Amino acid sequence: MYRLALGITRNSADAEEVCQDVFLMVLKSIGEFEGKSSLGTWIYRIATNAALMKIRGKARSVEVPWDEVLPRFSQEGSHLTPVPDWSKDPEAALLQTELRTVLGQALEELPGEYRAVVLLRDVEGLPTDEAANALGLTVPALKARLHRGRLFLRGRLAEYAERRGRPTSKGAGE
Amino acid sequence: MITCSQMVDLLSDYVDGYLEPTVARQLGAHLRGCTECTAFLQTFKETLALTREAACEEMPEELKVRLRDFLRNNLQRGPSRPTN
Numbered sequence: 416m417y418r419l420a421l422g423i424t425r426n427s428a429d430a431e432e433v434c435q436d437v438f439l440m441v442l443k444s445i446g447e448f449e450g451k452s453s454l455g456t457w458i459y460r461i462a463t464n465a466a467l468m469k470i471r472g473k474a475r476s477v478e479v480p481w482d483e484v485l486p487r488f489s490q491e492g493s494h495l496t497p498v499p500d501w502s503k504d505p506e507a508a509l510l511q512t513e514l515r516t517v518l519g520q521a522l523e524e525l526p527g528e529y530r531a532v533v534l535l536r537d538v539e540g541l542p543t544d545e546a547a548n549a550l551g552l553t554v555p556a557l558k559a560r561l562h563r564g565r566l567f568l569r570g571r572l573a574e575y576a577e578r579r580g581r582p583t584s585k586g587a588g589e
Numbered sequence: 590m591i592t593c594s595q596m597v598d599l600l601s602d603y604v605d606g607y608l609e610p611t612v613a614r615q616l617g618a619h620l621r622g623c624t625e626c627t628a629f630l631q632t633f634k635e636t637l638a639l640t641r642e643a644a645c646e647e648m649p650e651e652l653k654v655r656l657r658d659f660l661r662n663n664l665q666r667g668p669s670r671p672t673n
Binding site: 515519 | 592593594595597598600601602605607625626627628629631632633634635636637639640641642643647648652655656659660663
């Protein structure tokens with residue numbers, strides 16, 4: 416729960432408060448749990464809502480630059496620019512350390528509602544239907560939000576890897 | 590025939606195993622002939638792996654202690670609702 420709260424709020428003091436509120440709420444209202452979802456999903460739902468509430472008043476007014484980061488295609492649907500494969504960088508260990516930092520910043524850029532989806536699915540490992548249930552979303556809505564969030568994170572990592580100037584594109588020359 | 594743009598649209602469903610077998614085969618065929626999309630897929634998967642690792646922060650020990658004390662104090666105090 417702490418990991419999720421910290422992931423959404425990006426602030427350890429806020430995450431601690433969320434954990435306090437959620438534990439207390441769960442312990443006091445466990446009798447109201449109706450068993451319509453699993454207990455875990457119910458707790459995830461309470462924790463996610465509490466964390467989103469915590470950041471709601473602090474939301475940045477800056478628009479997420481989706482168009483700048485998401486992939487672009489020609490009218491025929493082909494990639495407009497070469498796609499370097501930085502996943503197999505020879506200096507992987509060093510690059511990965513840097514990429515983790517970039518990823519943290521990119522997660523912070525995402526709106527809380529997108530960050531919550533990415534965290535529930537890709538960090539907590541909740542199945543799609545349970546994550547949708549926890550967030551009060553339909554499965555198609557959750558999948559759309561997850562995909563956009565993942566593409567945004569990948570886009571920011573790709574920008575960094577390309578700026579760093581390595582490796583050269585494996586695909587472009589073939 | 591799947592385009593690169595359609596391949597990217599289907600990528601999450603592909604890595605999560607939600608694609609219909611016929612569509613997954615079409616996507617596989619596209620990937621075999623498209624080095625750009627193969628690189629895109631690899632870096633997409635790497636992003637998911639990094640996300641899993643990056644957010645693996647466990648609750649610090651001192652926070653566990655504070656949380657335990659907080660709950661003990663509040664639960665002993667009675668049925669007041671937590672403040673938000």
